[in-house]
Amino acid sequence: MGTFDDLRVLVTGGTAGLGLAVVRALAARGARVAFVARKPEGVERVARDLAGTHGIVGDVARKDDIYPIALQALGELGGLDVLINNASDLGPASLRLLADTDCEDLERALAANLLGPFRLTKAVLGALSASAREGHRAVVVNVSSDAAVNAYPAWGAYSTSKAALRHMTAIWNAELEVDGVRFLSIDPGDMDTALHAQAVPDADRSTLKQPEDAAREILEAIATALPVPQEQRS
């Protein structure tokens, strides 16, 4: 049995960019995957293309969507082993100096990149810890950015939210590793995605990393964090 066989995984922002690449890679390796995205047509398309995956329509930035998302994921997968908080929002429509950033845009970045992952993690933590108690495996991946550690001008809203998420990830891990739930903060690098194009429209795309490569690295990190399946021990 491989590391990912029958692993129950929830991925947010799963219909485009890095999230879609992660959903594809997990499904290809035998995981049972539920994914979340805001637009029903995108969710339907991906669920149709990747047979056996579970599409969930919802917006992690909206408080009232969190429990319906959690209920569907836990119900459809029969529990949860891995949560990947991938959905991200730049905040303003394009890069802005902090002094030019509207408060509402900062709030949007915090809602999607910090509060959403916090709320969703809380809602599924019971299921993750149940998995850990049963000797399976439980991992939460929070997708980070080099902007979480470097002070790049004009990335203020996004950067601030990702810095907070990175620190929150470390605290989650300090508190819950003893319960068998690992928390990983992973910076996938500058990728050729819609979010990057929104931030840096004139970037030379040939210099950007492909989301598929970053997805592979995320799966490797998860595999490293998971205990070896019982069948492979001894």
Next chain:
Amino acid sequence: MTPVQRPPSAKLLVVDGDGRITHARRADFIDYLEDGDVVVANDAATLPASLHGVHQTTGQPIEVRLTGRSSLSPADIVNASAVVFGAGDYHTPTEHRPLPPPLLSGDRLLLGPLVATVTGMLGHPRLVSLHFEGTPDIVWAGIARHGRPIQYAHVPTPLEMWDVWTAIAGYPAAFEPPSAGFVLDWRMLARLRDRNIAFVTLTHAAGVSSTGDDELDARLPFDEPYVIPPATASAINCAIAQGHRIVAIGTTVVRALEHAATALGRVRSGAGVATQRITANSQLHLVDAIVTGVHDPATSHYQLLRAFADERTLRRAAEAMTAAGYRTHEFGDSVLIERGVSTLKTSAGFPTDRWSLSGQASAAHAL
């Protein structure tokens, strides 16, 4: 807003095995545990099991409260049993809710995005079996979007999902919260670990606590599917072999564990459906103590407590709680009852001298 489920002022009445009564703070619950105890909780998340809609044949408004399913398999969500009410909502006490229009097998119930067909009447005009149209994913999505937590008139504001999920809620299996679990938070779990008290879980589809209909309430609890993970069974069996206590958080845990008890006084892991009633006449095979809410004597929950303590002790406990203003209902105060020395556990391999006849005599004295 402060979650209604965890008031910091919550109280705990402790009834020990000799019938002695102590008032405590619920936050101090683990001070009443012993090193080596195994605490077992029900980690079922609560479904938003109240679905409003219309009865297609008559066009009349109805409220469907899901109350049961045959197994905890995710795909089985498409088949459920349910109690159906006529017009109105939780603001009206259930005992005053009108009957639904007469329901027949084959009737369609339009419940927001969901369509359910009545597949059978279960011996009462309110109680039906239902089949939901669509794939399991469509049904899960419909319940997630349209369902509301089952609620009673004593809580005036609409309950949210975060009000009815315990801190450890995992797989959505319960129709009403396994509310004894509100006693737990993550800090308490860390303290349990510090004290070398094992914490394990099972998943049990806690059903409705009341329908407001005497005839139906007399049939409670309905059959409830459960799953006991191997790690949980192993921790419990190990503790029993070493003479340690099993402490159940809630009546559903007692029902599942005792249903899965073997003749040798051990617990089986795996899936089952608890069908039994636990009453004064039931012998407990596994569970030594229970943490639960403050229950009305008319309920099946209270009857279950009679397996832990005799009627006279429970009556004294009830009087003490009334005098001290304990709050009943699912978001109220709690009680910890150690199995009385007069209610022998039958488990083979359990040190029998612990529940000796001399203990029984002193219990009688304490009363």
